[in-house]
Amino acid sequence: MKIIDVVCSSGRTGFYFDDQRAIKKGASHDGFTYTGEPVTEGFKAVRQAGESISVMLILEDGQVAYGDCAAVQYSGAGGRDPLFLASDFIPLIEKYIAPELIGLELTSFKGLAERFDRMTIDGKRLHTAIRYGVTQALLDGVSKAKKMTMAEVVKDEYNTGVTIGRIPIFTQSGDDRYNNSDKMIIKGADVIPHGLINNVAEKLGYHGELLVEYVSWLRNRVLSLRYSENYNPVLHIDVYGTIGIIFENNLEKMVDYFRVLEKAASPLTLRIEGPMDMEEREKQMLALKELTQRLQEESIKVEIVADEWCNTYEDVVYFADNNAGDMLQVKTPDLGGINNTIEALLYCREKGVGAYCGGTCNETNRSAEICTNIAMACGAAQVLAKPGMGVDEGFMIVNNEMNRVIALVNRRSK
Structure with a gap:
């Protein structure tokens, strides 16, 4: 099963980006937002809307596999990558990553995931959010190609030895x-x-x-x-x-x-x-x-x-x-x-x-x-x-x- 095209769309997340450093320095609640100025690079406010990017892989049989690029609430804090904004990164995905995805055969998840997780542009690794969403899409693609759940793909390829069931x-x-x-x-x-x-x-x-x-x-x-x-x-x-x-x-x-x-x-x-x-x-x-x-x-x-x-x-x-x-x-x-x-x-x-x-x-x-x-x-x-x-x-x-x-x-x- 081959990937014949890649389509991206911007989205909202289920919560917000919060400037953790500003909050720790004393920014207080004002309704659902915070007072004060942000201190972490990239933030325009102490709390701002969370953003995501859906990476959709168009498969040769017409199916669509997809994953969502997203970053944590406290982006840019605790040693993490900087704030993730869709408008900054959709052009990058379309220019550099989509051409590498198109034409790939979805026979195995592990090798493909490692390839894109390690991918660099101008010597720099991709933002964690991009690596997160692209590899999700690849797992979904392999799942659709093999006609089994994503859990079964992971269990088989990594030999986890677990019985798939409920977890807390x-x-x-x-x-x-x-x-x-x-x-x-x-x-x-x-x-x-x-x-x-x-x-x-x-x-x-x-x-x-x-x-x-x-x-x-x-x-x-x-x-x-x-x-x-x-x-x-x-x-x-x-x-x-x-x-x-x-x-x-x-x-x-x-x-x-x-x-x-x-x-x-x-x-x-x-x-x-x-x-x-x-x-x-x-x-x-x-x-x-x-x-x-x-x-x-x-x-x-x-x-x-x-x-x-x-x-x-x-x-x-x-x-x-x-x-x-x-x-x-x-x-x-x-x-x-x-x-x-x-x-x-x-x-x-x-x-x-x-x-x-x-x-x-x-x-x-x-x-x-x-x-x-x-x-x-x-x-x-x-x-x-x-x-x-x-x-x-x-x-x-x-x-x-x-x-x-x-x-x-x-x-x-x-």
Whole structure:
């Protein structure tokens, strides 16, 4: 099955681009936007509309395979590629990448993905968002050529050895962390609520008291609203380094605080993502390694999740090799080609570290569907419900794609 043409279209994502540096420096909410001036290059406002590019491969039998180029909400921060705007990159795709795609035979995904993931223009690698979308389209193309699900293509080509089935879905609340938590509980989400704890004064508290109150409320809400005593979701909260800020990265104080959080969450399991941000990869790895080890030694049942500075496949390997966290977020757009997401998830599994197939609220329905196939094929520990922060839409997209894949795989096995 050959590619005979490539068509691009601009799109909106399920959320927004936010200037994380400006927010950390004190930009405050003004309705749904933020006050103040942006500080990260490329931003015209602290919050601006997210953008995507659909890369559509026209196949010789008339089918269309496609993937979506998208970048994370906090683009340009934490060592990531710069802001991704469709008007800047559609001409580049049409001029340089489309001619390389046209005429290709879609017999295997892995080799093609690696080729375009490593492609350079004037000695520079493609923006991670472009590598992300182009390789999605290639996986969809091979899936259509072979008449099987994308999950089956990944399982076969990477010899993952997993049985394709359901994996836990992690939902994210955005700032509406109370009402949206109710939605998660009603729908039986496996991992909740993300929480978006990215501001000390408004969300964490200068002594961490606001987060303790929220975790206690969340536990009580689960126990009062749950449809069955067997429903015990994992509480996974992203704090964006703010715990490190209030305790000045003092390990002893942080360990004591995690003991308080553990009690507040009990009997539910608690995960904390991004407890500190050391502003540099090695320092971040060492800090997470030490914190993870100390919590284990103290038998404090709070799991640590790495995110910031664990952006690329090489970063995931580095953090996994050093046990820098109980779970690593494979932040799919940051890794570029989805072949890197696959390799990273499998490496985490091999090392016994939690493999979290994540991403960002600032993606599209298409990238979410494709990531769901990948997570299932790789036996990930959890997959992010995306895009958006409204819970219902992201959960629907990921849950329904998961169920479709399972139904089709089961039909084929019979």
